[in-house]
Amino acid sequence: MAYSDKVVDHYENPRNVGTLDKGSSEVGTGLVGAPECGDVMRLQIRVNPETQVIEDAKFKTFGCGSAIASSSLATEWVKGKTVSEALTISNTEIVKELALPPVKIHCSVLAEDAIRAAIGDWKKKNNVAEGAEAPAAAVAAH
Amino acid sequence: MSNEMSNNGVVVTEAAGTLPAGVKLPIYMDNHATTPMDPRVLEAMLPYFTGTFGNAASRNHSFGWEAEQGVDKAREQIATLINATAKEIIFTSGATESNNLAIKGIAEMYKERGNHIITQVTEHKAVLDTCKRLEKYGYRVTYLPVQADGLIDLEDLKRAMDDGTILVSIMIANNEIGVVQPVAEIGKLCHEKGVIFHTDAVQAVGKIPVDVQAMNIDVLSLTAHKIYGPKGVGALYVRRRNPRVQISAQIDGGGHERGMRSGTLNVPGIVGLGKACEIAGQEMAAETARLTELRDYMKAKFENALDYVHVNGNMQHHLPGNLNMSFVYVEGESLLMGINDIAVSSGSACTSATLEPSYVLKALGLGDDVAHSSIRFGLGRFNSKAEVDYVSDKLIDVVSKLRELSPLYEMVKEGIDLTKIEWAAH
Numbered sequence: 001m002a003y004s005d006k007v008v009d010h011y012e013n014p015r016n017v018g019t020l021d022k023g024s025s026e027v028g029t030g031l032v033g034a035p036e037c038g039d040v041m042r043l044q045i046r047v048n049p050e051t052q053v054i055e056d057a058k059f060k061t062f063g064c065g066s067a068i069a070s071s072s073l074a075t076e077w078v079k080g081k082t083v084s085e086a087l088t089i090s091n092t093e094i095v096k097e098l099a100l101p102p103v104k105i106h107c108s109v110l111a112e113d114a115i116r117a118a119i120g121d122w123k124k125k126n127n128v129a130e131g132a133e134a135p136a137a138a139v140a141a142h
Numbered sequence: 143m144s145n146e147m148s149n150n151g152v153v154v155t156e157a158a159g160t161l162p163a164g165v166k167l168p169i170y171m172d173n174h175a176t177t178p179m180d181p182r183v184l185e186a187m188l189p190y191f192t193g194t195f196g197n198a199a200s201r202n203h204s205f206g207w208e209a210e211q212g213v214d215k216a217r218e219q220i221a222t223l224i225n226a227t228a229k230e231i232i233f234t235s236g237a238t239e240s241n242n243l244a245i246k247g248i249a250e251m252y253k254e255r256g257n258h259i260i261t262q263v264t265e266h267k268a269v270l271d272t273c274k275r276l277e278k279y280g281y282r283v284t285y286l287p288v289q290a291d292g293l294i295d296l297e298d299l300k301r302a303m304d305d306g307t308i309l310v311s312i313m314i315a316n317n318e319i320g321v322v323q324p325v326a327e328i329g330k331l332c333h334e335k336g337v338i339f340h341t342d343a344v345q346a347v348g349k350i351p352v353d354v355q356a357m358n359i360d361v362l363s364l365t366a367h368k369i370y371g372p373k374g375v376g377a378l379y380v381r382r383r384n385p386r387v388q389i390s391a392q393i394d395g396g397g398h399e400r401g402m403r404s405g406t407l408n409v410p411g412i413v414g415l416g417k418a419c420e421i422a423g424q425e426m427a428a429e430t431a432r433l434t435e436l437r438d439y440m441k442a443k444f445e446n447a448l449d450y451v452h453v454n455g456n457m458q459h460h461l462p463g464n465l466n467m468s469f470v471y472v473e474g475e476s477l478l479m480g481i482n483d484i485a486v487s488s489g490s491a492c493t494s495a496t497l498e499p500s501y502v503l504k505a506l507g508l509g510d511d512v513a514h515s516s517i518r519f520g521l522g523r524f525n526s527k528a529e530v531d532y533v534s535d536k537l538i539d540v541v542s543k544l545r546e547l548s549p550l551y552e553m554v555k556e557g558i559d560l561t562k563i564e565w566a567a568h
């Protein structure tokens with residue numbers, strides 16, 4: 001299995017590995033995937049309540065190199081974005097950036113799911129009405 | 143620690159000076175998949191490519207006779223290793239063909255006697271898929287389960303036998319978990335019931351003692367490339383007395399190999415298989431001792447350095463060079479990526495479209511997550527202690543690093559029961 005340089009780079013130097021305080025109202029946690037499927041991603045964001053800007057993001061991933069790279073990249077991309085901007089990140093951009101082969105597209109889908117789940121969790125905690133770009137039903141459907 | 147750079151999966155090794163003595167990258171530790179040829183085997187084969195190139199079936203000139211002599215010698219060498227006679231050895235293109243010939247050939251030959259075949263769930267696909275095809279032709283096949291340690295329960299086998307049972311096909315040693323089945327007991331049972339006993343002995347022959355008489359084996363498959371011989375050549379042992387076993391040919395033609403397998407013999411390959419058997423027989427005791435020690439040393443290193451590791455398969459009834467371990471909460475493919483200067487196999491088949499982990503590990507009752515985190519180490523004749531040290535140190539390093547990254551490891555450490563979580567299937 002050949003990996004792109006970018007996947008290898010994220011695998012060897014994963015960005016933003018760690019854990020944020022789940023209990024904090026500023027933190028949203030997304031836990032997606034399943035151990036039986038061979039990948040589980042946990043992506044967490046800390047959102048500034050005033051500006052809705054994602055000021056910090058952390059991840060931990062159980063999965064193949066492409067899954068690790070996808071989630072590592074996702075944390076890089078959401079940081080500094082507002083919540084609604086972050087919701088526009090799509091898996092196809094991740095596929096493109098990491099040059100993922102077709103068998104690994106599910107890793108990028110999972111990373112997109114993780115972003116949405118983290119934001120969904122934060123919104124729920126803070127009673128933020130769902131924006132037009134991400135109805136609650138769409139998040140839950142993944 | 144060295145820092146190999148990975149570039150599109152190509153391993154670029156750094157200056158040799160920083161590696162421990164005796165270690166050259168990449169390291170091959172996947173000897174259940176195939177083995178490198180022993181130089182002594184190559185040497186024995188070489189004359190048969192050029193000067194002694196004759197067709198072993200040519201009866202009227204010296205080219206043919208010399209080729210035939212090479213083949214006859216190989217037949218003796220193979221027979222000696224498994225306590226058979228030379229006339230009971232049929233050459234094939236490898237164990238896939240041997241298994242097909244054995245199972246289909248017996249099913250066809252004995253169809254008047256019955257239509258029931260017994261095998262087990264952890265067989266190689268060359269046995270399982272052959273049986274599946276026979277099911278389509280109306281045969282009944284029982285796939286015995288294995289216990290958590292990989293061994294079949296002999297009581298299950300007894301219960302499965304009925305009046306229509308013509309064949310039992312149970313491997314000696316498993317290619318993934320190295321577990322050695324109680325073949326002598328199985329053979330005894332089969333002979334008591336008048337059922338033919340075939341065994342896929344690919345991983346066992348040349349590694350542990352195999353005696354077709356003592357074990358009551360009627361038909362046995364073997365292949366050269368797992369015992370430091372060439373690829374694409376194998377053999378089938380077919381018992382000629384007590385009882386005489388007959389097999390319907392599956393390849394028709396010039397009537398070679400007593401009509402059981404037509405086709406011009408692969409003389410250099412056969413000579414190589416013979417030589418490989420001879421060497422294996424001579425060196426088995428020493429090699430078993432050395433590989434068992436290395437294997438146990440490696441296992442102890444993992445168990446001392448890491449938590450949540452477990453060994454797959456019964457370790458008492460086990461091949462010397464095999465170690466199959468689960469490094470739980472780390473996914474197998476990511477693990478392989480971290481050790482890409484080392485050739486081993488993963489129980490995870492995440493690269494395939496199916497995402498299905500190994501059916502052998504699942505048959506042991508392992509959860510998919512544990513199966514996904516398994517590595518098969520296959521130690522062989524050319525692996526050194528220095529290599530074992532390098533591989534285990536590197537693996538411990540990568541597992542530790544990946545566990546820092548693993549949400550599952552963190553959750554388990556916090557005392558969370560992962561089975562209680564509602565995972566979103568995707």
Ligand SMILES: Cc1ncc(COP(=O)(O)O)c(C=O)c1O
Pocket residue numbers: 174175235236237238239266268313315316317342344345365366374376
């Ligand atoms: C247990 C077992 N049976 C059969 C085979 C097939 O052997 P061959 O590669 O010679 O066809 C293998 C090897 O892949 C094996 O490990």
